[in-house]
Amino acid sequence: MARRNANGEGSIYKRKDGRWEGAAYLGTISGNVKRLRVYGKTRKEVHEKLTASLAQARQGMLLPDRTWKLAEYLDYWLDRAVNAERRPNTHKRYEVVVRLHLKPTLGRKSLQQLSVRMVEDFYKKLLAECASRNTVYQAKKVLSAALTHAMRQELLLRNVARLAEMPQYKPKEAQYWTAQETITFLSAAQSDPLYHALVLTVLYGLRRGEVLGIRWREIDFEKGILSIRQQIQRIDGKLQEVELKTDSSERDEPLLATARDVLMKQRSKQEAARLAAGADWLGAGTKDDLVFTTRTGNPIEPRNLYRSFHRIIEKHGIRRIKLHELRHTNGTAQKDLNVPASDTQAIFGHSSVATTRIYQHVSLSNKRNALEKVENYLFSQQFAEGEAGSRQRLPSGRQIYRRMVSPTSGGPTGIRTQDTWLKRPIRNTVNDHITSVDQVMQVRRRIWKLGCVAVKFAVKDHDLEVAT
Template sequence: MARRNANGEGSIYKRKDGRYEAAISAPTASGKRKRVRVYAKTRKEAYDKLTAIVAQVRQGRPVADRTWRLDEFLDHWLEAAQRRPLTYRRHEAVVRLHLKPRLGRYTLDHLSVSTVQAFVNELQANGISDSTIHQARKVLSAALTYAVRQELLFRNVARLVQLPQYKPKEAQHWTPEEAARFLEAAKPDPLYPAFLLLALYGLRRGEVLGIRWQDIDLANGVVRIRQQVQRINGEIQQVGLKTTTSVRDEPLLSAVSTALLRRRREQDAARALAGDQWQGTDNDSELVFTTRSGRPVESRNLYRSFLRICDQHGIRRITVHGMRHTNATTQKKLNVHDRDIQAILGHGDVRTTGLYEHVGMDSKRMALEKVERSLLNVRAADDSARCRQELPSNKKKLHLNGEVLSGGSSQTRTGDTRLFRPIHATLQEQLTSIDEVARARTRTWKLGCAAVNLAVNPPPEDRRAA
């Protein structure tokens, strides 16, 4: 008589179609139990599949409540995960254009490293750009990570694929001199305060346009970054910042304060002229940068004004976001600590800040000249006229010693400025003068010592005479 399987061992039997079916009751991620069934051509294959499920259960890993196809799960992930509207739109486009058409038919448990690698290779063979391939893999990895957290998978296969080499293009940025030229040229523009905030604080476009008057604390000298303005689904909206670390307070610089006060007077005049047609809030929640009718300034209009100023004054074109890179690079040149730059820019990770700090030829030259001086004992070009340390033999102290020993006006003996005069003697002449003074003082000291010795211990004939 065949042995009856104990609870938890599952069962295997042959179906009428000739295949073998293995089944077992296992706990699911929701806490309920589910009858899990697997199929195979042979009994051994069915047994191996059943054993794998038993091992999974014994390791404390529940089975999925349902069998998810990847296309269904991606839709579920897009709706379930919390993300900003623009991020959602970008992820949805990747899912719709790349992931669903090529991987959507696979179930989650059948998605392997080789399957995803074949997907990457196919994109590359079809001429898809490396940046798009990296983005597609990034979105897939985020979705599978969510599946792992929901205990639908035990590993993220998207993290194990090999991607084509990809190096993002270095963002265009200005030198400090170019940025100063732009700010000078932008002074007559109504959006000059916005450009000043972009340049001095390295703010994002949406952050600048999202500043309200209640965020400007003139009494305490603080600018508070709390929201941003973006166009979402065809409407300009005031939304939250990119990350939690983007919420920050910045010191209100004097130049910015002056520009903002001028901006408020201009806005008050525009509000009075618009009258009932004013579409702003007309209180402290009013945006600092508004149109003549009180509506928020669009990001693309800020960019148009930015390019117009560049073209009119022959300034090299960059993007508005390039001013954020300019700010970080300028701070780096001024030896500002990376952690301070990170806090000013509102980055969550100092490694991200490093991507904004660009190294130019001047920075490389200064660094390598330091190495040259350290290894080859070579003086800097502007250091050739002086010694490395203040030794008693340096020229400055030779002047001082010469003046003191010769009675010159070093203000050691007199404060009469009429006695100040430059020393025109050569270095050798000064050394000779010092040696003569030293010898004279030595002779005087020796004679004094001899006189004292004779007074205390007179010769024998002098003692008899006494």
């Protein structure tokens, strides 16, 4: 007679249709008790499934109050989590990824049944359908964020999107301008209607939405403070003033002399536009009081700043970079001027120094300076400048000693690997060292002989002077 399962172990029995079924009562997230049912072709298969579910329950994994398909949970996550915690444009980007990539392939899968293999196959399929590696990366990012939320809701024990390997993704390295290229651009941009906004973008490394969101009431000319508190974005077809990307993005910048000058000119320009517009001026008396507006007082479309920027560089033949890469240009300039990364972090409004370092690149001039220091340090002792040219300086006794005791030494011309004593005949090494010693000794013997001759002539001269 088969042993009866103890309380809490569940029960397994054969159904009329020939399949096996297992059942057990487990706790749910809401605090209730729910009967879990598992099915299989054999008793062993059902027993393994039931045992795994009971083990998860003992680890604290509770049953969901409902069975989630991935598509259903993604909609729930977008509506409840992303919509409440992220910016509108972020919600829009995530929704596009969910609708175009995640739902068609993985949407019908059970949330709890997602596996690493399923997700890896999804990545490969997406890449095979001519999607870029960046698209696959964005899909992984969104799926991982949704599954992390499910873990916080105690619906999952692990995030299979993080565990799954995806095709290697290397983002394109951002470009930046040199100081001379930046000066050339600013000189060429002086006649552009958005010149003042472009100057502040270059000077402070502002995002385009941030510079267009500056308000007059957030500028303290007496204390010399420029406050960044909001940004302009187009959401659902309308230009809106929205919060900044993160809490650390809200920051106070020093009002530099260049910024003060362009802001005063911008104020005069805006007043002239206000008078010209008359009753058509839409910005009059509003609480926003934006610094940069259209001829009728409306907020400026961020894409127009982008268009002005590229129109200038194409017209004047300046090397093409993205508007956002002016932020990289500013960060690299600060690095070249030895500004601490923590200070740049505060200026850019980043939440971590790691993010700031993405915007800082090593310029070619800095590379040249560093390598010239290495060149002077390593090679200045090997060559001495003579009156008629350069001649090789003979190695000193200390240098010869270091070569003899060093475990490795430079090998014959043409070898590719580092030449250790074990990779060439010891006889050659010893002969090379003996030759070097002989050269040094010959020089020292010559110096000694010349010294003796000089002393001898000096003694004779002294004897002649005494005799006379």
